[in-house]
Amino acid sequence: MDTPLKELEAFRRHLESAQRAADEGRWNDAKGALEQAAAIDPLHPKPLEALADVMAHLHDPDLADSLRQRAKTLRQEQWQRQVEAEIRGQHELTGNAARREIP
Numbered sequence: 001m002d003t004p005l006k007e008l009e010a011f012r013r014h015l016e017s018a019q020r021a022a023d024e025g026r027w028n029d030a031k032g033a034l035e036q037a038a039a040i041d042p043l044h045p046k047p048l049e050a051l052a053d054v055m056a057h058l059h060d061p062d063l064a065d066s067l068r069q070r071a072k073t074l075r076q077e078q079w080q081r082q083v084e085a086e087i088r089g090q091h092e093l094t095g096n097a098a099r100r101e102i103p
Helices: 004-023 027-040 045-057 061-101
Strands: none
Touching: 004 027, 004 045, 027 045, 045 061
């Protein structure tokens, strides 16, 4: 099993490979690299957004729309988790401060 660092490196390599392929108009190669990146981290929206663009170039607008919607949902879920974590962190700080003041 790969370590998290190796997985991150592979994820980045796949994204970079996909970008080069797309820049050169090699849409099927870009698609494959993005699918590999998405397999490494299925909750990361970036490969899905890029894959949506590739699928539009490959004349599959329905799949492109579906991928864009999934990426949008993932971004919204990440934002919501971040906001919730920040709120919890603020409450924990307030709670700890209040406990310290009680004699």
